[in-house]
Amino acid sequence: MDKFDVDAVLQQALDRLALLAEVTNALGSTLDADAGLRMVCRIMVPQLADWCAVDLLEGDDQPRRVCVTHxxxxxxxxxxxxxCLPSLTDDTPGPLARVLRGAGPLLINNPGSPGQQAQAGTGWYVVPALEASSMVLAPLRARRRVMGAITLARTGSERPYAEDDLALVEDLAHRITLHTDNARLDTEVQATAEHLQRALLPDLPHVGPSRARRPLQPGP
Structure with missing residues (x-):
């Protein structure tokens, strides 16, 4: 490896560290999970992707697309x-469904046109009608449970993702998961505290509407 190769590798490492630091700062600037994820998407595009999407599982594992940036x-x-996206089932095809069910991270190069993706099951709500020549999908895992997924995609002749990109995306996914899980826990704690406060308030007696007393009339 000559000096130019070493410089290129070093610069790539510095760029990735700067990207991780920017994501960490953005997530740390808000306790709102959705707002933090939207900021992450805006950072990913165009630094690491041509488009980026984040999906979360809510309630009975109902997928919700929080943000998608092109x-x-x-x-x-x-x-x-x-x-909200269509319900996720055990038969739902496609890489996003696989990641939400626990697989991943996945690296997909040359997935084909949007129509071919749909026929092959690779287009299940990744982002309909958008092209992708290379994609990386990573699960958001918290407490041994998948709570969502992040999708990064490049289009056209852009350099395809490689194996070394998976480690970076996994690190990003880990940071996103910590932020989202902490935001959800904070919301739950606040809701519990408000419920306890209401439960501890004494029941006040019901008082009917008061009637204004008529002023005394002066005598003759």
Whole structure:
């Protein structure tokens, strides 16, 4: 390995450390889980991906797309593909479904056109109608349970993801998971505290509407 190769590897390592630091600072700036995830998507695009999506499992494992960001805002206006997704079942095909069920991280190169992806089951709500020449999907795991997934994608002739990118995405996923799980726990603690406060308040007696007393009339 010559000097130029060493410099390139060193610069790549520095860039990745800077990216991780930026993500950590963004997540640490808010206790709102969704707001933190949206900031992460905006950091990922275009630094690491042409588009990025984050999905969370809520309630009875109902998938919800929290955010999806594309480098071309005209192609994908903010909020267009966000919200609840169809229910996830054991038969749901595609890489995102696999990751949400516990597989991953997954590296997929040349997944084909959006139509081919849908036919092959690779397009299950990854991001409909968006191209991807290379993708990385990583689960968000907390307390031995998958709570969501992050999807990064590159398009066109952009350099495809490689095996060494998986470690970076896994590190990102770990940081995102810690933030999201802490935000959920904070919300639960606040809700419990409010419930206890209401339970400890004494029951006040019901008092009917008061009637205004008429002023005494002066005598003759």
């Amino acid at each position: 480098r071309d805002p005209h192609l994908l206006p903010p909020g267009l593909l966000e919200g």
